[in-house]
Amino acid sequence: MHHNIYIEEQGLRDGLQTVSHIFSTEQKLIWTRDLIEAGVKRIQIGSFVHKGKIPAMADTDDLFLRSTHEQQQVLISGLALNKKGLERAIHCGAKYLSISLSASETHSLKNTGKTIEQAKEEIKEMIVLAKEKNIKVRSGIQCAFGCRFEGKISENVVLDLAEYLISCGADELSLADSTGMAHPVQVDRMIKQVISIAGNIPIGLHLHNTENKGYANLYAGLNAGVTIIDTAFGGLGGCPFIKGATGNIATEDVVHMLDQMGVDTGIDMYKIAKISLEIEKVLGYPLPGLMYKMIQNKTIALI
Numbered sequence: 001m002h003h004n005i006y007i008e009e010q011g012l013r014d015g016l017q018t019v020s021h022i023f024s025t026e027q028k029l030i031w032t033r034d035l036i037e038a039g040v041k042r043i044q045i046g047s048f049v050h051k052g053k054i055p056a057m058a059d060t061d062d063l064f065l066r067s068t069h070e071q072q073q074v075l076i077s078g079l080a081l082n083k084k085g086l087e088r089a090i091h092c093g094a095k096y097l098s099i100s101l102s103a104s105e106t107h108s109l110k111n112t113g114k115t116i117e118q119a120k121e122e123i124k125e126m127i128v129l130a131k132e133k134n135i136k137v138r139s140g141i142q143c144a145f146g147c148r149f150e151g152k153i154s155e156n157v158v159l160d161l162a163e164y165l166i167s168c169g170a171d172e173l174s175l176a177d178s179t180g181m182a183h184p185v186q187v188d189r190m191i192k193q194v195i196s197i198a199g200n201i202p203i204g205l206h207l208h209n210t211e212n213k214g215y216a217n218l219y220a221g222l223n224a225g226v227t228i229i230d231t232a233f234g235g236l237g238g239c240p241f242i243k244g245a246t247g248n249i250a251t252e253d254v255v256h257m258l259d260q261m262g263v264d265t266g267i268d269m270y271k272i273a274k275i276s277l278e279i280e281k282v283l284g285y286p287l288p289g290l291m292y293k294m295i296q297n298k299t300i301a302l303i
Contacts (some may be wrong), residue, residue, distance in 0.1 A: 003053070005226045005263055006040040007254065008204070009035050011275070013079060014248055015236030017047070021283055025059045031275055032070050035233075038271035040251075042075040042228075044098065048085030064092035071095060081112055086126050098174070099126050100140035101165075103158050104147035108176070111142070117155075120164060127168040139170035140206065144190065145244065146181030155190060162194050172202045172228065177217065180210025180246060184220035191224035193300050203214060204228030207249050209288065214249040216258060222263075227238045229254060232274035234287030250289030252276065270295060 012028055028045065035043050045067065046060030070076055077096040080086045089097055101119040102108040108116050123139070130137050144158045159262060162173055175194065177187075186207070195203055205221040207214045207230070218229060235250030255269040273292035280287050 003263055004227060005222065005258065005265060007040065007267060008044060008075075008077070008228060008230045009040045009046045009233065009251055010230050010248060011232035011234070011236055011251065012286055013044045013046050013057070014238075015232035018238045019236065019283060020058070022056055022058075023282075024064055025062050025166070028059070028063055029066060029070075032067060032076075034271065034275055036070060036074055036157060037125075037129035037267070039267040040074065040272075041266070042077065044077045044079065044154055044230075045114075047081070048088045049081060060094050060098075061088055064089070064094055068093070075271070080126065083126060085131075086130060090130075090135070094135060096136045097130055097139070098138045098140055098143055099130065100176070101161065101179075103153045103161055104143040104150050106149035107143045107147050108148075116161075117279075120161075123165070124168045126187050127165075127170060130170050130183055136171045137169070138172040138174055138202075138204065139165040139168070140174040140176050141165070142176045142178045144175040144182075145177045145186055146179055148179045148181070152179065155193070158190065159197065159244045163197050166198060166201060168263070170201065172204060173198055174204035174206055174228065174230070176206035176230075177208055178206075179215075180208035180214065182217050183213055184216045187217045187220040188224045191221050192224055202227050204230065206230040208238065208246060209249050210246045215253065218249055218254065218257075230261040233272050233289070234279055234292055235289035236279070236287055247288045250276075250287075250291065252291035253289055256291050272299075 026283050046063050047057045051058035079098045080089050101123050141161050194222040201224050205226045231251040231254045232248035232253045237248040252272045253268045255265050255267045273295045276292035
């Protein structure tokens with residue numbers, strides 16, 4: 001297992017896109033600074049999508065333009081799903097982008113209105129353009145471990161897409177369990193195969209805890225050689241286009257687990273828990289994560 005593990009906090013994007021409350025740009029900036037203070041080195045702050053589709057992301061451009069100081073301190077990223085989104089990101093001066101496609105034909109059509117073949121064509125153009133603008137690209141494969149619409153996804157489809165994205169010039173590669181269907185044996189097998197294709201290109205894992213296997217899958221992924229883990233404060237998140245999709249693995253829970261395992265994340269779990277508690281207070285219901293509740297209730301001696 002690598003001891004240089006990077007956690008990418010996606011609560012501001014994946015976490016907030018599915019809650020009904022719209023948080024202000026000012027509040028998002030405060031939380032971005034809080035995350036930096038907590039030791040987070042990679043933060044995804046928004047997605048360049050149509051505000052009619054995901055109202056919570058309507059201020060992404062403004063957020064990028066107002067976080068230039070933060071972008072000098074840590075890696076600040078955004079998500080672009082089409083050329084229009086990429087053009088907006090370029091205009092905002094984004095230096096790092098996640099540009100993804102889906103391994104599921106049905107999910108691809110629901111998420112972007114494109115078939116996989118059409119998505120492949122567009123993503124190639126997007127990666128080329130982003131690289132021309134000196135933007136670092138992380139290419140993701142959504143529904144890499146299964147799809148609620150289609151069931152099993154062929155591993156060959158995923159591996160072919162991984163090879164294709166690398167050939168397009170992706171700087172990093174990420175596999176997403178968008179629907180939370182993955183299991184540890186599958187994660188281990190898939191990640192090892194992708195690493196054998198990717199060579200020195202870093203591999204990331206984006207896990208949803210829908211079936212309560214997220215942390216077991218995380219452990220399998222880390223053992224297989226993953227070096228970038230996506231998390232969200234309080235375990236928030238889920239895809240608006242997947243019925244029943246639940247949150248990401250929680251940042252605090254992952255940090256606590258890794259600390260116990262002797263993997264130093266450099267992140268202060270208590271400062272992340274403070275953000276989760278603030279969000280819980282506004283939303284008026286408990287978030288899926290567990291550690292922030294334990295910290296609040298002081299129910300355990302943390303060792």
